[in-house]
Amino acid sequence: MKFDTPATTNPIDQLKVIGRPTDRIDGPLKTMGTAPYAYERHDVVANQAYGYVVAAGIAKGRIVAIDVSSAEAAPGVLAIVTAQNAGKLDKGDFNVAKLLGGPEIQHYHQAIALVVAETFEQARAAAQLVRVDYAPARGVFDLAAAKGSATKHEPGFGGPADTASGDFSDAFAASPVQFDETYTTPDQAHAMMEPHASIAAWDGDRLMLWTSNQMIDWGTGDMAKTLRVPKDKIHLMSPFIGGGFGGKLFLRSDALLAALGARAARRAVKVALPRPLIFNNTTHRPATIQRIRIGTERDGRISAIAHESWSGNLPGGDPETAVGQTRLLYAGANRMTAMRLAMLDLPEGNAMRAPGEAPGMMALEIAIDEMAEKLKLDPIAFRILNDTQVDPEHPKRPFSQRQFVECLRIGADRFNWKRRNPLPGKVRDGHWLVGIGVAAAFRNNLLMPSGARVRLNSRGIVTVETDMTDIGTGSYTIIAQTVAEMMGISLDKVEVRLGDSSFPVSSGSGGQFGANSATSGVYAACVKLREAVARKLGFNSADAVFTDGQVRSGNRSVPLAEAAGDDGMTAEDSIEFGDLDKTYQQSTFGAHFVEVGVDAATAEVRVRRMLAVCAAGRILNPKSARSQVIGAMTMGVGAALMEELVVDTCLGFFVNHDLAGYEVPVHADIPHQDVVFLDETDPISSPMKAKGVGELGICGVGAAVANAIYNATGVRVRDYPIRLDKLLERLPAAD
Amino acid sequence: MTKVSFTVNGRAQELELDTRTTLLDALREHLHLTGTKKGCDHGQCGACTVIVKGRRINSCLTLAVMHQCDSITTIEGLGVSGNLHPLQAAFIKHDGYQCGYCTPGQICSAVAVLGEIEAGVPSHVSGDLTTQPQATTTELRERMSGNICRCGAYSNIIDAITEVAGDRA
C-alpha cells in the first residue's frame, strides 16, 4: 500500500480497540519470567557450548602477537576464534569499526577473540589465558582538544550538515538583544538491562541466530555481508529484547562471534557480552560541544538563531546530529546550523534514543530559558511568542500538526506554573532549595516502509507475522490492537509473531518510527485480507463491515471463521510512504515540566515532580505509550544529573565501564510522573494517524531539569551532567 | 565438581557443579529456570534477584555450592499462568515494565520488600529507627533501588507495589 495522500476515515477510526488503554498481551510472559530472551533458548538447539569474548586492552594500535596456546589447553576449551583463523570477513554496512578486531585495534575493548568451551566457567577462565602483545599507537581521545580539527561531514541520517536561510551574521549583529553560549553533553551509554547476547547454530551452510536485535533486516543483511554469505542463508530470530535504546540497532560482536564460534566448534554456541565490556565494545551516544546564538527584537521576537555542534567519531562514523531541532522549533527569518565532526579513536558513536534531538534539546532549551530571562520574559511566553506553524527554513512547508503551544499552556496549568518565582534561589523547603523548570519537547516523526503477513484460520484466529521487534515499546500489543480493530475481532483472537527474518520486513524499532510504521504495515495487510474475505464471500468489499467476529454486508452476516474455510486465508502487504513527509514537516511536540530540590548544603539534586504533555498524533495504546514517555523522562533525568561515560583522555577509553561506575537513575531518583496526551490525529502521517512518542519523551527533559536547578539555585550549568560538584562552589552560602 | 542439593520453588534439586558456578548460572544454565536474569553479573543491577531462605539476594554474587539445603524461590515459583501472584498481576495492570528483562527481579524484590517492611526492618529513609516502617512511596522507592529498570518503569512499579501493599494492610 502506498500512502501518498492524507488518510480519510478508515476502520481504525472506530477506536473499539485502538486508542484504549490496554494491558500488554505479553505481560503474563514477562511477569512470570517465561518470555524467552536470546541467551535463554535452551529449547531451540541441543548441545550448546559457551563463548567468552576477549577484548582489546589498548585503545589504538596493533596486535603484534596473540598466543592462544594456554587457553587452547585449558579444560573444556573447544575452539578459539581470532581474526587470524576466522577467514576473510567483510564489515557490515551499519558498522563503523570491525566487530572482530586484529591485527589492527580501532578502539578499547574491541573484540579480538572468542574462546568456546563446554561451560561458561571454563570459557571465562580460558579467555583470561589468551596472551596478547600490543604495539600501542597514539590516539586522539579528547573532543575539546580535537574540536579545531573537526570538518564538515554529511551525516547518513538527520539531514544535511549545514543549513542556512536569510543572513544570520548580519541579523545577529543587528539584533538589539543577543545571546551566545556554549554547552557540552557527554558520551552516554544505552545501558539496557539485557546484555547483547546471541546463540548461533549452523545447519550446513545455513546460520540460525537467536539474538537480541532491534532491526532484524539490518542484522540479517550485515551478518550475511560480514560472513560473505547470501542473505537468505541467515535466519535471525529476536522475539524478545531486553531493552535496546539504539544499542541493538546493528549487528554486534556477540552475534558475529557466536556465528564464528559455532562454525569453529561445530556446535551451537552462545555468547553474551560481559557487562564490563559493553560500554567500550558497543556503540554509545557521542559527546557534543554546542554553540547557540540567538538575536531578538526588544519584544522577544527571534530575528536570528544559530546552532553549531561538534562531535567526534571513528573514521567512517557520523556526527551526532544535535542541531536538527533548531531548524524547526522556533521562528526567525535568519538562521544557520552546522555540524562538524572530529576524528576520535574512542569506541564507535552511534544512535541512542532520539539521536540528535536528545543532546540538541539539552542545549537549545537551556539557551531558550537563558534568553527568556535576559528578555525578562516568562520562558513559556517567550516560546509561544516564537512559535511557528511552518518549517522556518522553508516557510511554504507547513507542519502536519503542531500543538506545541497547547502543550505548553496545558502543562503550565497542570503544573501550577504560575506559582513559580521567576527570581532564582528564592524558594526554600527545609534544607531544600526548590525550583521549577520547563522545556519544549520536540522530535521528528520518521516513517519507514513496513510489511506484515496476516493469516486467518478456521477458528477465526488471525495470526500476524512481521519482523517488527518489541524492545519494551509494546509492539506486540499495538499490533494485536490493529489487527483486532481491522478484522473486527477481540484481542484474544489475535496471535502476534515478531522478530523473525522469515517474516515480512518491517520498519524495525528505532527513531520512534516503529509503532506508527509497523502498525501501518499491519493495517495494509489487514486491508488486503478484508478484501480477500469479502471477495470470497461475494461481498462488495467497500461496504463489508467486520465486527464482533462477523463479516456483514447488507442483511448477510457470516462468521469470520467460516469465511476462512478449512484452508484459512493469508494476505501480505507493506506500507510505503510517499512524499507527504516532504510536503509537510511531520514532528511530535510536547512540554516538560520539572520541579527539583537542591540540598542547600551539599548541592545534591533530587527531582520532586515531573509532567510531560505530548502531542504526537493518535495514541494507539495510552497505557504503553505513557510508559514510553515516563521511561524517556527517567532517562532524561539520568542525562541531566548523572550519566557520563568518562573519557580517560590519555588512555583512550570510557573508564566507568560497568553499572556501578556508569550511574543511571534508580527508583529513589524518580518521583511519580504525570503524562498528558493531547487529543490529536495526524492523517498526513499514516493510515493509523499516529506518530512516534518513545523518543519525544526524552527530548527536552534534561534542559527542564537544568532550568529547574537554575530556578532553585541561581546557578546556571551548561555542562552536563549537572552533578553536585558543578553547583557546590556557586551555591548560596550554607547555614 | 561438587555436589549440591537445594530446593527451588518447592522442588528438591541435586546438581553436580563446577565450584565456580554462581547460583544464578545454576538456575539459568543447569535448571533452565531462565526467569532469573543476568544483567550485569556483578551485583550492580538486581535483575538476578531471588529469594533464599525468605530473603532477597543477588544470585550472581553467590556460589551455588554455598546453598546446600537452602530453600530458593525464583520468579517461576511465585505464580503461574491463570494464578499469578498479586504483584505479577499488579505489574501487568500498572504496566510496571517495558522490555521485561528486569521484571522478574523487580517482582521478587517487591515480594521481599513487603515482607521486610512487615518485619520492621528499617531503611535509609525511615524517619525514626525505632518505629515500625510503613509502605510509603518514599520507603518503597528506597527499598527497591537495588533493582535498576533502564526502561524507566519506576513510577508504574511503585504504583503496582503500593496497590498490593494497600490490599494487604
Next chain:
Amino acid sequence: MKSFTYERVCTPAEAVSSAARVQGSKFIAGGTNLLDLMKLEIEAPAHLIDVNGLGLDKIEATAEGGLRIGASVRNTDLAADQRVRRDYGLLARALLAGASGQLRNMATTAGNLLQRTRCPYFYDTNQACNKRNPGSGCAALEGFSRQHALLGVSESCIAAHPSDMAVAMMTLDAKVETVRTGGAVRSIPIAQFYKVPGDTPHIETVLEAGELITAVTLPKPVGGTHIYRKVRDRASYAFALVSVGAIVQRDGTGRLALGGIAPKPWRLEHAEAELPRGAKAVVDRLLADARPTPQNAFKLTLAKRTLGAVLAEARG
C-alpha cells in the same frame, strides 16, 4: 575465574587451620565483593573456605555494656537489631545507606570491613594499578579521579575506601576480634586496623595471612545524637562522594569520621577537639594535609558543607 576448591568449615579453628594448610586460601562469607573480583580475576584464590557455618551470626551484649557482633552477621540484621537502632543509630544509618537491600542481606560485618576499593582502574585489569599489581603504577593519578581519596594517599595509590559501615565503626571505637593460625586471638582497635597505602597499597589492613575476623565489638553506648550523612550522585545504590559519621553531645563535643575521602575511614581526634567551634574549624584541621587532584578537590568544599549540615542537624 580461576578454578578453586571449596570447603565448608564448622569452627573458627578449623577455618584458620585450613587456611594455613592450603596455599592461596580465602575465606568467603557473603561473597558480594570477593566473587565480584574473582570474576575479573582480580582475586584468584585457589581454595575457598566457607565461613558461614561458624555460628558467628549472633549479636550479644558484652560484660562492659557494649555489643559483640559476630563476623557473619548480615548488614540487614545488624541494622535491624533493636539495640543497634536504639544505642548505635550511627551504625544502623551507615549500614542502611550502603549498597542495596539484596546486597545488605548477603554482606557480612567482617566482609564489609574488608571491602576493597571501587577505583575503576583497580577493576580494569588492563590498567596499571599498584594495589592489584604492585609496581605496575597508578593510572588514576593522571586519570579519572573524581571519586578518589585526598587524604592518606601516596604516589602509589589514591584509592578511596568504599565502606559506609566502617565509618560508623571508626566513630564508635569498635574493635576487631580475630583468630590466627594456631588459635591465637587478638582484638584490634579499628583505628589501628587499616593501613594507608604508602608504597604498599596492596596491603590494606593489619591482618596477617590466614587471620580470621570473628567479631566486631562496640564499647558501651556513648549517647549523643547519631548522624550518618552520605552524599552521592544518585539517591541510592551508590558509593559515597563524601560521608560524615558523627556523634554529637549536648555540650557540642563529640566525635566524627569521614568516608569517601581516604583509603580508610578518616578520623582525627585533634580535629574532633574543634567540634564546639563548628564545622569550619574541624574541617580546617581534618583536611589540612589533603592532597586533592583537580578532579576531586570539590570534596574539600563538600566535606566542609556536609559537616556543617550535620552539626546544624545535631543542634536541632
